[in-house]
Every structure is written in structure tokens, then in C-alpha cells.
Amino acid sequence: MKLTVRKKLAHHFPKMKHNLQDLLERVSFHSQQVAASSEELTASSDLTRQTAENVSQSIQGIAASNRLIKE
Structure with missing residues (x-):
């Protein structure tokens, strides 16, 4: 009986x-x-961060311009 199990294992190995x-290749x-x-x-996150910084700077610039106009 043990020989049969070994043969099966050897066959399926x-x-x-x-x-x-x-599996390893996948x-x-x-x-x-x-x-x-x-x-x-x-890369996309870096671009988003740069864009957000540019928008923030633009808003700050607009706000500064508005303050100058009001003075």
C-alpha cells in the first residue's frame, strides 16, 4: 500500500x-x-500636489490684488 502512495506522489510531483x-511566474x-x-x-500625486500649489499661489495673488485695489 505504501508503494502505491509513493507511486501516486511520484506521478503527480x-x-x-x-x-x-x-504560480511564481504569475x-x-x-x-x-x-x-x-x-x-x-x-507621478500623478506629485502632479496633483504641484497643481494645488499653483492654484493656491494664484488665489493668494488674487487676494493680494484685491487688497491693493481696496486701499
């Missing part, structure tokens, strides 16, 4: 190995996709 290799691929998306998100 190459399939297990293939499945594990496939994890690697998706990890690269996550890293690329993270870089894009960082």
Missing part, C-alpha cells in the same frame, strides 16, 4: 512542480504590474 512554477508578473501602477500613482 511533476504537475505540482509545474503548478508552483506557474506572482512575479502581477508584482511588476503593481510596482508600475505605484510609480504612475506617485
